[in-house]
Amino acid sequence: MVNPVHLRTLLEVIARGSFAAAAVPLGYTASAVSQQMTALERDTGVELFRRSARAIEPTAAAATMARHARKVLTDIDALLAASSTTAGDADVDATxxxxxxxxxxxxxxxxxxxxxxxxxxxxxxxxxxxxxxxxxxxxxxxxxxxxxxxxxxxxxxxxxxxxxxxxxxxxxxxxxxxxxxxxxxxxxxxxxxxxxxxxxxxxxxxxxxxxxxxxxxxxxxxxxxxxxxxxxxxxxxxxxxxxxxxxxxxxxxxxxxxxxxxxxxxxxxxxxxxxxxxxxxxxxxxxxxxxxxxxxxxxxxxxxxxxx
Structure with a gap:
């Protein structure tokens, strides 16, 4: 099963161009970002990045996954927001x-x-x-x-x-x-x-x-x-x-x-x-x-x- 956290990390890596750059706003280390991407590749069975000593290059599969990831994450966030809205008067965030x-x-x-x-x-x-x-x-x-x-x-x-x-x-x-x-x-x-x-x-x-x-x-x-x-x-x-x-x-x-x-x-x-x-x-x-x-x-x- 794909971890939504890994999908968010994927979008940051593609947007920022490297594991190290993506790690800063996410609050991770570059090594942790790399491990998440390896786990995502393992879970999906596709190669997402071509790695070299100096850089990483997203594959076509990574671009395709990113498009779907945006929709999936939007749906997840909408579900959480809707849940907070209907959770009851005690939920301060709802109002x-x-x-x-x-x-x-x-x-x-x-x-x-x-x-x-x-x-x-x-x-x-x-x-x-x-x-x-x-x-x-x-x-x-x-x-x-x-x-x-x-x-x-x-x-x-x-x-x-x-x-x-x-x-x-x-x-x-x-x-x-x-x-x-x-x-x-x-x-x-x-x-x-x-x-x-x-x-x-x-x-x-x-x-x-x-x-x-x-x-x-x-x-x-x-x-x-x-x-x-x-x-x-x-x-x-x-x-x-x-x-x-x-x-x-x-x-x-x-x-x-x-x-x-x-x-x-x-x-x-x-x-x-x-x-x-x-x-x-x-x-x-x-x-x-x-x-x-x-x-x-x-x-x-x-x-x-x-x-x-």
């Missing part, structure tokens, strides 16, 4: 709110899809939502009595940070897209060189913000010094401004779920940037309801091509 901090584009384009699911009401999860930028949400989580879960993003490896005492779960990478006005006559999906856009007008973040710093460093590394015609930190506004012909913009895929007409998305190989989405908590203990919420959110992100 406990989930106080959620979330950044604007995730609240705009992913959370409503989750809340609109037909079975949401039956999961016994009552959300109290606070929408804010990541640094605000992290501060509220640190306060200890304001939030239970914080959903944040980090662009590149610099800028936003959080204390090591917070438990972190990576949910996926939200890739940025280069969008330009359709009036510029590029074909949608056209592959262009970055220097073709160097002299074009651009809509950029306000200087001094963490996103602007990372983007500026990327452009500088390409020796690009774009002509900036607008500063805007609201991706929805940037998309609408670009659609009018004002300039090009760099916008994450999540914010493009309801993009206006009049835009073209370009493939610019030199401009590769993503913001990593994380869930943060204080400590390592999660309730079944938090697990259900996280599983459902991860499923929604996969639907819009944002996944580990």
């Amino acid at each position: 406990q709110e989930l106080r959620l901090g979330i950044f604007p584009s995730l609240a705009t384009f992913a959370l409503p899809r989750l809340l609109g699911a037909k079975d949401w009401a039956g999961l016994g999860i009552r959300l109290r939502v606070s929408v804010g930028e990541p640094h605000q949400t992290i501060a509220s989580l640190q306060a200890g009595n304001e939030l239970d879960l914080a959903l944040v993003f980090q662009v590149g490896q610099t800028g936003l940070g959080w204390p090591g005492t917070m438990d972190r779960q990576w949910l996926g990478d939200d890739d940025f897209r280069v969008v330009v006005p359709a009036s510029w006559k590029f074909a949608d999906g056209a592959r262009v060189e970055a220097d073709q856009l160097a002299n074009m007008p651009w809509i950029m973040h306000h200087p001094g913000t963490s996103d602007a710093t990372v983007i500026s460093r990327l452009f500088a590394s390409l020796d690009l010094h774009p002509r900036i015609v607008a500063h805007c930190d609201d991706f929805n506004a940037s998309l609408h401004l670009a659609s009018t012909g004002l300039g090009a913009a760099l916008v994450p895929a999540l914010a493009m779920q309801q993009q206006p007409s009049g835009l073209v998305v370009l493939d610019v190989p030199e401009i590769r940037l993503a913001r990593s989405i994380f869930a943060l908590q204080i400590g390592h203990t999660r309730s079944p309801k938090v697990d259900v919420f996280m599983d459902r959110l991860a499923a929604e992100l996969r639907q819009i091509s944002i996944a580990p």
